[in-house]
Amino acid sequence: MTPDELSELAAGYALGALEGDARARFEALVRARDAEALRALRQYEESLARLAAEHPETPPASVKAALLARIAATPRGAASMPDGAISMTRPRPRRSVWTVVLAGALAAGIAAIAVGLTVSARYERRLEALGQEAAELRTQVQREQSLLAILRDPATQMVALSGQATSPEARARMLWHEKAGGLLVAAGLPPAPAGKAYQLWAIAGTRPPVSAGVFAVDAQGAASLRVPPLAGVARVDVFAVTLEPAGGRPAPSGPMVLVGKS
Amino acid sequence: MAASTPASSAAADLVARIARGDRQAFERFYDSHASLAFGLIRRVLRDRESAEEVLQEVFWQVWQDAAGFDPARGTPEAWLIMRAKTRAIDKLRSMRRRGQTFVAPLDERVARGPETRGDDPALAAEDRSLAQGALEQLPGPQRQAIELAFYGGLTQAEIAARLGEPLGTVKTRMRLGLERLRALFKADEA
Numbered sequence: 421m422t423p424d425e426l427s428e429l430a431a432g433y434a435l436g437a438l439e440g441d442a443r444a445r446f447e448a449l450v451r452a453r454d455a456e457a458l459r460a461l462r463q464y465e466e467s468l469a470r471l472a473a474e475h476p477e478t479p480p481a482s483v484k485a486a487l488l489a490r491i492a493a494t495p496r497g498a499a500s501m502p503d504g505a506i507s508m509t510r511p512r513p514r515r516s517v518w519t520v521v522l523a524g525a526l527a528a529g530i531a532a533i534a535v536g537l538t539v540s541a542r543y544e545r546r547l548e549a550l551g552q553e554a555a556e557l558r559t560q561v562q563r564e565q566s567l568l569a570i571l572r573d574p575a576t577q578m579v580a581l582s583g584q585a586t587s588p589e590a591r592a593r594m595l596w597h598e599k600a601g602g603l604l605v606a607a608g609l610p611p612a613p614a615g616k617a618y619q620l621w622a623i624a625g626t627r628p629p630v631s632a633g634v635f636a637v638d639a640q641g642a643a644s645l646r647v648p649p650l651a652g653v654a655r656v657d658v659f660a661v662t663l664e665p666a667g668g669r670p671a672p673s674g675p676m677v678l679v680g681k682s
Numbered sequence: 683m684a685a686s687t688p689a690s691s692a693a694a695d696l697v698a699r700i701a702r703g704d705r706q707a708f709e710r711f712y713d714s715h716a717s718l719a720f721g722l723i724r725r726v727l728r729d730r731e732s733a734e735e736v737l738q739e740v741f742w743q744v745w746q747d748a749a750g751f752d753p754a755r756g757t758p759e760a761w762l763i764m765r766a767k768t769r770a771i772d773k774l775r776s777m778r779r780r781g782q783t784f785v786a787p788l789d790e791r792v793a794r795g796p797e798t799r800g801d802d803p804a805l806a807a808e809d810r811s812l813a814q815g816a817l818e819q820l821p822g823p824q825r826q827a828i829e830l831a832f833y834g835g836l837t838q839a840e841i842a843a844r845l846g847e848p849l850g851t852v853k854t855r856m857r858l859g860l861e862r863l864r865a866l867f868k869a870d871e872a
Contacts, residue, residue, distance in 0.1 A: 424857070431857040434764070436771045437831035437838045458755065465760040467863040468832065469718075472763045474815040476717035477724050483738050484712055490738075491705060491745060614698045617749050636701050636749040666698065667752025 423456070430460035434468055453670045486545055490552060493527035523557065524550030563646065570600045579659050581680030583608065592661065592678050596622075596647075598654040602632075604645045604661075606678065609637045612663060618643070618677065619668045622650060623658040632659075634668040657682055693758040694751075701748035708745055711758075716741065718759065719766040725833045726770035732777070736769045743769075771835040778835075816866045824859030827852055 421429075429446040432438040438446060449457035527549040570576050576597045583590030592606035604620055612618055617636060621629035630653050635645040661678040693715065699707035720737050727733045743765055751761055817825050830836045830844070838856070842849045 424854075427861075428853040428857045431860045432831075432838050432853060434860065435828065435831035435856055436767050437836065437841070437856065439837045439839065442838075462756045462760070463864055464860045465756055465764055467860055467867055468767070469757065469760040469763040470867045471816055471832075471863060472722040472766075473718055473759065475721040475725065477721040478717045479720040479734060479737050483734050483741075484709075484716070487712065487738055487741050487745075488705075488709070490742060491708070611702055612749075614695070615753065617701070634749060636703075639703060665752065665754065666701070667750060667755060 426456055427460050430457060431464055434461055434464035482545065486548060489527050489545070489549060493523065493549075493553070494556075521550065524553035527553055566600065567595075567603055567646075570595055570597045570602065573597055573600070576600075576602075577656065577682050579656075579680045579682045581606070581659055581661065581678040583678055584676050586663075586675050587677055590641075590678055592680070594620075594659045594680065596656055596659070596682075599649060601649045602647045604632075604635070604643075604647065604659070606637075606643045606661070607641060609641050609643060609677065611637050611639075611641075612666075615666050616663050616674075617666045617668065618661050619664045619672070619674075620645060620647065621660045621662065621672055622647075622653050622656045623660065624653055624656050629660065629672055631668055631670065634664070634666075655682075690757040690759060691753075694753045697744075697748050697751045697758050697761075700745060701751070708741075711744070712741055715759070715762055719762055722763060722766050723770045726767070726774055726835060727777075729777075732773055733770070736766070736773050740766045740769050767832065774835040816863055819866055820859050820862050824855045824862060827855040828859045828863075831856065 426449075429438065429442060429449075432442065433446045446457065450461065525546065576595055579594040579596065581592040581594060587608070587610060589608040590606065591608055592604060594602060594604050596602035606618075609618065617634045619634050620632040622632045623629045630650050632647045632650060633645050635643050637643045658679065658681050660672070660676055660680075662672045662676050663674040664672070665674075693711065696707045696711040696714075700711060716737065719740055720733065723733045723736050723740070724730075727736065740762070744762065751758065755761075817828065820828070826845075827841060830841045831838070836844065838849060838852050841847075842852045845852070
């Protein structure tokens with residue numbers, strides 16, 4: 421690929437105008453942390469952010485109120501996780517429709533009290549919050565069902581990870597299935613310092629560690645991370661967690677926090 | 683490295699705090715950045731209700747995915763704007779698919795292109811209000827390619843078909859346009 425071709429892909433991607441093969445090609449470069457691709461993308465994205473900043477528009481206060489209500493109604497353990505993670509500290513029972521309704525009503529109630537909206541606005545918000553809660557819970561149920569399927573499969577590996585020098589109190593368990601991915605649940609971890617995040621690695625044989633994702637820790641020191649199937653990774657011999665710059669790194673560079681052999 | 687203004691690095695600190703579950707930091711980040719995101723979303727989605735919905739989703743993602751923000755990869759502003767763009771364009775495309783939009787939501791002034799706008803002073807005034815600032819300083823075809831994608835949600839292939847130009851030409855215009863924008867903003871800073 422010539423530099424111009426790379427720049428053209430980056431420009432199209434930053435504008436959201438790539439599709440199909442072109443998009444897949446550029447996303448592969450980003451995943452591989454190709455320095456030139458990232459540099460071009462960063463420049464174009466910054467320019468577009470500057471362009472957008474030329475036309476700010478103040479949103480109505482109701483959007484903020486709805487967001488704060490949604491945050492208040494969502495357990496922090498679930499909200500602090502990257503997408504795809506679930507909370508470990510509160511294993512959730514399968515929810516009935518009525519639980520969904522209750523959770524939504526609670527969110528809407530908090531919203532209304534928080535901002536003292538008019539009665540009609542309150543009902544609008546309530547409906548909106550209900551809809552959102554229901555959608556979230558549906559997603560959650562799907563995730564939990566996929567986890568149950570992993571647990572039932574005899575091919576699933578279960579690996580215990582123990583805390584290393586920096587955090588001897590930390591403990592974690594990793595469930596791993598080569599086709600379905602896996603789940604890490606950890607406890608006793610200190611919150612990552614500013615600008616840092618925990619990163620999970622899968623190591624098979626003598627091959628270099630493969631990143632299995634980045635995660636944060638809740639106020640109780642607990643965390644969980646749902647890991648999708650990893651390309652080219654089947655049976656894993658070692659799982660390890662290191663402390664890395666926020667966003668993660670292509671290869672481990674920071675101190676090892678947890679490690680376990682299968 | 684990304685241009686790191688003092689404002690951006692303060693915002694990066696807020697995002698790091700949001701990743702640790704700091705609601706106050708989230709509120710402050712929302713207060714200082716919601717109008718930036720909403721301005722873009724409103725340009726993509728004319729429908730106010732949909733725009734508000736998308737804004738809420740974008741900041742919900744901020745709350746949930748703040749740990750994934752990497753200051754080495756860019757400013758929080760760019761991180762936010764890219765999320766806003768993706769969500770707004772997804773919404774626009776799904777509305778188009780479902781035929782929920784009466785008129786093509788793509789701004790017709792954008793779609794007509796710079797060459798055909800003629801000398802009509804009313805249209806010219808509209809043009810100014812549409813793109814005051816950096817975009818206006820771009821050569822017409824580059825500006826048009828950027829607007830059709832960034833505000834109109836069209837893909838490169840759709841833009842090429844719409845303009846009757848080869849795909850390669852559209853790609854080049856996008857690249858040159860974004861490079862020109864970058865130079866303009868850089869000159870601005872100097």
